[in-house]
Amino acid sequence: FEDIKNFVSFCSRNILVILGISCVIAVIALIAVGISHNKALTHNVKYGIVLDAGSSHTSLYIYSWRAEKENDTGIVQQIEECKVAGPGISKYFKKTHYISIKLTKCMDRARKVIPMSKHQETPVYLGAGEDMRLLRMESEQLADRVMAAVIRSLSDYPFNFQGATIISGQEEGAYGWITINYLLGNFIQKSKWLKEVSEGINHKKTFGALDLGGASTQITFVNEKYTLVSPENFLPFRLYGKDYNVYTHSFLCYGKDQTLWQKLAKDIQVSSDGILSDPCFHSGYEKIVNVSDLYKTPCTKRFKRTLPFDQFKIQGTGNYEQCQQSILELFNTSYCPYYQCAFNGIFLPPLQGSFGAFSAFYFVMDFLNLTSEKVSQEEAIRRIGSFCSQSWKVVKTSFPEVDKKQLSEYCFSGTYILSLLLHGYHFTSNSWENIYFMGKIRGANTGWPLGYMLNLTNMIPAEQPFSPPLSHSTYMFLMFFFSLMLAIAIITAFYILNNPSYVWEEMIQQ
Missing domain, CATH: 3.30.420.150 (Exopolyphosphatase. Domain 2)
Structure with missing residues (x-):
């Protein structure tokens, strides 16, 4: 009889240990599954670099956007600005080797700001504006020499160099129009706008854009009733799932x-x-x-x-x-x-x-x-x-x-x-x-570079966001299974601890 009692006691203790271990395993499993499934996902972020080679200086802008996009267009934000030392690139037509030296500081800055894993897929674009348009009017050979030096310099960096061109006055005006309307929230609904910019403004319609540089000035706005009168002064765009046809003209020599x-x-x-x-x-x-x-x-x-x-x-x-x-x-x-x-x-x-x-x-x-x-x-x-x-x-x-x-x-x-x-x-x-x-809106510069980057995201394929490690059905099954396991173990242990004599009598009878 004593041996049987000791045996039953031994078995009870081992059952409780096993139940305790099961409870611990179930709790750990529930916590692990919950954390892994519900942790904040890292967004699949893309980066882009635009260099604005203006009349007085060159500025480098770094933009980022989520790869999954919104109606085929990226939600782009400016994350860095770097001013290149010295005058605009058109002034280096006699000493083009200086261009590479001047760009070094800002391009090295871009290397540090953009994660190394994203370098090879980050597009780089340089747009030369009004001063280079004037230089091309004066001498196409000199303009080509300057642009060739720019291309050689930017091709040496570990980014995805897309090209360097002299943008037209129309492009400069139209991309500036895209920039200010994006920053004011006229393309997509935003939760908050700058009060000093937005107060009293009707955002149901787009803004026109007035740009003034040293060599040219641009006027751009939507007025689709007159597209057939002078079609060469209108440009079409598709942004965030909507089509726009904007009037734009650049007056070169009127900066x-x-x-x-x-x-x-x-x-x-x-x-x-x-x-x-x-x-x-x-x-x-x-x-x-x-x-x-x-x-x-x-x-x-x-x-x-x-x-x-x-x-x-x-x-x-x-x-x-x-x-x-x-x-x-x-x-x-x-x-x-x-x-x-x-x-x-x-x-x-x-x-x-x-x-x-x-x-x-x-x-x-x-x-x-x-x-x-x-x-x-x-x-x-x-x-x-x-x-x-x-x-x-x-x-x-x-x-x-x-x-x-x-x-x-x-x-x-x-x-x-x-x-x-x-x-x-x-x-x-x-x-x-x-x-x-307008100077800056929500911390971003007004001007054509952001508008260009937004338009460019239309041509970059959208990607799926990073997915959770478990599908919803698998997550629900595992949570149910381990919860059930934990409940059974707790109920069984509670029953054994509160009814030891009954369990012992049952064991003796058997």
Whole structure:
């Protein structure tokens, strides 16, 4: 009898140990299955690099987006910006080997920001803008030499180099239009927008885009009623499952820098003593200009004359009205083969909706304190007129930290922007209220590179997101099985511990 009792006790203890081990195994299994199935999945992130080779400098932008996309277009965000030291690439046509040296720092930065495992699949694109378009007008051979040096340099990096091209003015305008509408949430619904940008704005329609560089200016907006009037000025896009047909035109030589050269070349023709009294510069301002520099750009060729001097002196007189009159002489409004034109015989459909003005539009107007609040057209004219009327001595004292060359040209640039918008693009006192001067939106730069990257994602095949390690049915089965196992083990152990005598009697009877 004693032996049987000891045997039963031994068996009971072993059963409880086995049940305990089963409980532990079941708990561990439940935790492991739950964690592995429900842990946050790593998104299949793609990267892209766009280099914007502009007129004054080159900027590198790094973008990322999830490979699974949204209606065939990537949800792209800017994650890095790097400014390449030195001027724009067009300035290196005599010393093209410097291009590779200048690009090194920013390309090495891209190596560090983008995971090494993604290097080979990351596309790299360089787009050269207005200054390279001018260089190509002057000499295709020189432009080809510069672009060849760029291609050699970028091909040496471990990325997927897609090419370097001189983008057209239309592309520059259209991609800028894509950028600001994407950042404002006009293509896809976003949960939050910047209050200072979005407040009071109707997002049901797209914004128009106004871009101003050193050599060209672009206007782009949707107005599909007039696509047949001048089809060469319209470009089609498909973004986030919707088709767009946008009007866009680029006015080469009408960027703020080249327009100034044009104005000087026009005005100096009437001077016989090499003195140019210029109302677009502050009174007391003086500058010597080489005639050879004046005629170096293709934009001034139409004004080229044999002058009786090699240099001339600019003497500022600081008068807004006279400055504007001189600028307007550069706009040919006497000829229009359509029922409505901007200037120089270029078709411009009726303006529609709100407009985002960026690049030099923003930088100049921001300096003149015309972007922090909604300023009427009349007030903008008054403020710029007041600024132009100040003496050069007062202006230098008021802005000691600003580069003197840039500071001296703000009167001209502000007057030119108003002239372009009001007389070139025909904004009225009412439609002026629909212009929003924009620098960055949600931390991303306005301009064509982001728009280009968004459009490019349409051509990159979408990929499936990373899947959980277990299918839903397998996950549910394992969770049920181990839960049942745990429940049976706990109930059995509880029963044995609470009824030891009954179990013992049953064992004895047997």
